[in-house]
Amino acid sequence: MDMDVTHTAAAVMPFVTAAVQTYGAMTLEKLxxxxxxxxxxxxxxxxxxxxxxxxxxxxxxxxxxxAVEELAAEPQDEDAVAALRLQIRRALASDPSLQADVSRILVDASSATSQVSTDFRVTQSAASFGSSQQAVLGNGTQNVQFK
Structure with a gap:
C-alpha cells in the first residue's frame, strides 16, 4: 500500500469522524x-x-x-473508525486523482482548524464531538473524553 495513501486516509479521519459524530444516523442523508x-x-x-x-x-x-453507517451507530467504536479508514484508503488507492483532490482539501482544512505556537513550535488541530475531543499533535493523536 502506498504510504501517501495511508497517510492521507489517516489525516482524513479526524475530520470525517467529527462529521459522522455530529450528524449521527442522518450523516448520509444530510450529505x-x-x-x-x-x-x-x-x-x-x-x-x-x-x-x-x-x-x-x-x-x-x-x-x-x-462504514459511515456503522460509525454513526457506534461513534466510540475504534473498530468502526478503523473500518471507515480502510474503506477511505481503498477509495484513495483506486483513484489517484481522488487522492490528489482530498490532499488539497486537507491542506485547506488543516489551515482552517490549526493553531500554531511559534514559541514552542507546536502545531495542533482539534475536533470535538459530544463530550469528546480529538487532538492531533505532530504525528500522534490524543483522544480525550470529558465526563
Whole structure:
C-alpha cells in the first residue's frame, strides 16, 4: 500500500469522524440533501466536504457508506473508525486523482482548524464531538473524553 495513501486516509479521519459524530444516523442523508447545520463546527464541516468528495466515486461508494453507517451507530467504536479508514484508503488507492483532490482539501482544512505556537513550535488541530475531543499533535493523536 502506498504510504501517501495511508497517510492521507489517516489525516482524513479526524475530520470525517467529527462529521459522522455530529450528524449521527442522518450523516448520509444530510450529505445527499446538502443540508448543513450551521452549528456543526469547523472540523465537522471539513469532514462533510471530504466525505462528499470521497463518496463521489462509484465502486467504493457502497463500502464507505456502510462504514459511515456503522460509525454513526457506534461513534466510540475504534473498530468502526478503523473500518471507515480502510474503506477511505481503498477509495484513495483506486483513484489517484481522488487522492490528489482530498490532499488539497486537507491542506485547506488543516489551515482552517490549526493553531500554531511559534514559541514552542507546536502545531495542533482539534475536533470535538459530544463530550469528546480529538487532538492531533505532530504525528500522534490524543483522544480525550470529558465526563
Amino acid at each position: 445527499r440533501d446538502g443540508v448543513i447545520d450551521g452549528a456543526s463546527g469547523a472540523s465537522a464541516d471539513w469532514g462533510r466536504r471530504l466525505l462528499l468528495r470521497i463518496l463521489g466515486k462509484g465502486e467504493t461508494q457502497a463500502g464507505i457508506e456502510g
